[in-house]
Each structure stands twice: as structure tokens, then as C-alpha cells.
Amino acid sequence: MNDRSRVFDPGLQAERTALAWDRTGLSFGLAGALLVRAGTLGAPTGQVVGAAALTFGALLLIAGHTRYLQRDRSLREHGIAPGHPLLLATGVAAVLVSLTALGVALALTVG
Amino acid sequence: MDWTDVPTACHGTGAGPPADVAVDVGSAWSPCVEVDVEQTGQRGPGRRRQRERPRQLPRAVRPPQRHVGEDPDPRFTMANERTFLAWIRTALGLDAAGLAVITLLPALPVPYAREVFGIALVALGTLVAAISFRRWASLEDALREGHPLPPSRLPGLLAGTLAVVSLAAAVLLTIELL
Numbered sequence: 001m002n003d004r005s006r007v008f009d010p011g012l013q014a015e016r017t018a019l020a021w022d023r024t025g026l027s028f029g030l031a032g033a034l035l036v037r038a039g040t041l042g043a044p045t046g047q048v049v050g051a052a053a054l055t056f057g058a059l060l061l062i063a064g065h066t067r068y069l070q071r072d073r074s075l076r077e078h079g080i081a082p083g084h085p086l087l088l089a090t091g092v093a094a095v096l097v098s099l100t101a102l103g104v105a106l107a108l109t110v111g
Numbered sequence: 112m113d114w115t116d117v118p119t120a121c122h123g124t125g126a127g128p129p130a131d132v133a134v135d136v137g138s139a140w141s142p143c144v145e146v147d148v149e150q151t152g153q154r155g156p157g158r159r160r161q162r163e164r165p166r167q168l169p170r171a172v173r174p175p176q177r178h179v180g181e182d183p184d185p186r187f188t189m190a191n192e193r194t195f196l197a198w199i200r201t202a203l204g205l206d207a208a209g210l211a212v213i214t215l216l217p218a219l220p221v222p223y224a225r226e227v228f229g230i231a232l233v234a235l236g237t238l239v240a241a242i243s244f245r246r247w248a249s250l251e252d253a254l255r256e257g258h259p260l261p262p263s264r265l266p267g268l269l270a271g272t273l274a275v276v277s278l279a280a281a282v283l284l285t286i287e288l289l
Contacts, residue, residue: 013189020196027203034210041214075185084174084248087195091244092172094199098237101206105213105233109226 014071021064024090028057031097038104042111046104053097060090171241175248180255187254195247198239201269205236219283228276235272239265 032053039046063086168174182188209232212225219225242265253260 011186013186017189017193017196020193024196024200024203027200027207031203031207031210034207034214038210038214071189087192087247088172088174088244090196090199091240091247094202094240094243095237098202098206098233098240101210101233102230102237105209105226105230108213109223109230 014068014075017071018064018068021067022061025057025060025064028053028060028093028097031101032057035097035101035104038101038108041108043104043107046100049097049100053093056093171245173245173248175251175255177255180252180257183251183254188251191247191250191254194250195243198243198246198265202236202240202243205232205239209233209236220287221283224279224283228280231272231276235269239269 035050
């Protein structure tokens with residue numbers, strides 16, 4: 001399946017996946033920015049977590065690119081690992097952002 | 112950190128206590144726990160573990176089972192990864208939409224309607240975010256083992272909730288305009 005003599009993947013899967021990571025990083029940035037803004041209206045925790053989400057989004061942009069370079073190399077040699085630590089971190093970060101957003105929304109409603 | 116191959120499911124044949132192993136009543140033997148290789152001899156040398164390792168991680172964060180099945184076609188692995196990322200973006204988008212509704216929209220004619228919409232969107236985003244990783248891991252498992260991909264109720268739930276929220280918002284905005 002991973003014959004070195006073959007050009008891997010005319011469907012540009014690795015490139016599309018790298019772009020999906022980029023979009024996800026940007027989404028973290030957007031959600032983070034909105035959290036910061038909502039936080040300024042009376043929920044300081046939102047500002048802290050929002051800033052963290054912005055940072056995480058920036059890290060994902062870097063991680064997505066690094067991952068692409070690694071995959072492009074390893075695809076030609078021996079297939080790829082699913083790489084769950086980065087995915088788990090992304091999932092956990094999204095849950096943290098969501099829970100904070102929920103808390104901020106409730107705080108703004110009650111307060 | 113190598114917890115990728117923690118045994119997580121019953122697989123293979125002979126899912127009972129090996130006859131020649133004295134089962135210690137206190138040791139909580141389970142058919143889903145990988146049995147000592149030296150005693151059963153059922154697994155290849157690359158797979159052996161020295162001791163039993165029961166499942167440890169909660170389902171929501173348990174990684175794919177790297178020790179069963181075969182590595183799927185890398186294209187499928189990447190397609191699954193992109194699907195996971197699309198769900199994450201959906202969750203973040205719902206969070207952003209909910210926060211925007213609460214912080215940017217003018218008040219609606221019905222008291223707290225704006226807040227209810229916003230909180231509903233963010234709650235849906237939280238649910239989607241919480242399920243995404245589990246969904247990715249179970250799809251990866253199905254790909255490894257060549258099983259049909261498990262169905263998901265999440266798209267239906269998402270579409271239904273968004274339809275209700277949108278419809279309610281449309282009704283309220285119409286009332287406001289009249």
C-alpha cells in the first residue's frame with residue numbers, strides 16, 4: 001500500500017487535512033475572541049479562558065503544519081499513526097471553551 | 112506516553128478464564144482484561160504484555176485500539192481526522208454563535224428570549240465538543256476492524272435543535288417587526 005515508488009495520494013488528503021487543522025485553529029481563535037469580549041461584560045474568567053483559546057488556536061496552526069510535514073514523509077515510508085494525543089488535546093480544549101462559554105452566558109444572564 | 116494499546120474490548124476466541132490459570136477471586140478477572148501471555152500463548156511475540164492491565168480510561172477519552180485489526184488505509188484515517196475537526200469547528204461555531212447572540216444582539220420582545228437562545232446554542236456546542244473525540248475513536252476502531260461505521264444521532268440532534276432555535280428566533284423577530 002505504501003510503495004515508495006508510487007506517488008502517494010492524488011487526492012491530496014494530507015494537504016486537505018492540514019487545511020482542516022488550520023480552519024480549526026482559526027475557529028479556536030474566533031471562539032476565544034468572543035469569549036474575551038463577553039468576558040469584558042462582567043465575567044473575567046471568560047477573558048482568561050478566551051486568551052488561552054486564542055493561544056491554543058495559534059498552536060494548532062503550527063501543529064497542523066508540523067503534522068503535515070511529518071505525514072508527507074511517513075506516508076511514503078510506512079503509513080501513518082492516527083495521532084490521538086493532539087486530537088484528544090483538541091477535543092478537551094473544545095470542551096473547556098464550551099463550558100466556559102456556557103458559564104459566561106449564564107453569568108451574563110443572571111448578573 | 113504509551114497508553115494506545117491498553118486492551119479495551121473483548122476480542123479473539125476463548126473469552127473465558129484459561130483453564131490452567133487459577134483465578135483469584137479477589138483479582139477481579141474479566142474477559143475484557145488481557146491475560147498474561149506466558150500462560151495462554153495466544154498472542155504473537157510483538158503483542159505480549161507481562162502483566163494484566165485492566166481498562167483504565169473513561170470511554171469519553173479512550174484512544175483507538177491500536178492492538179486489534181489492521182492499520183486502515185491512511186486516506187480513511189485522515190478523512191476520519193478531518194471529520195473530527197469538522198465537528199470541533201461545529202462546536203466552536205455554536206459557542207461563538209451563542210455568545211454573539213447574548214452579547215451583540217439587541218433585546219428581543221420576550222424577556223430572556225435572547226439569553227435562552229444563546230444558552231441553547233452554547234449547550235449544544237458543549238455536547239458536540241464532548242462527543243467528538245469518542246466518535247472519532249470509535250470510527251477509527253471500526254476502520255481498523257473492518258466493521259461498518261457506527262451510526263450517530265448527533266447530526267439529527269444538531270439539525271433538530273438548530274431548526275427549533277431558528278424557527279423560534281424567526282417568530283420573535285417577526286413579532287418585533289409588526
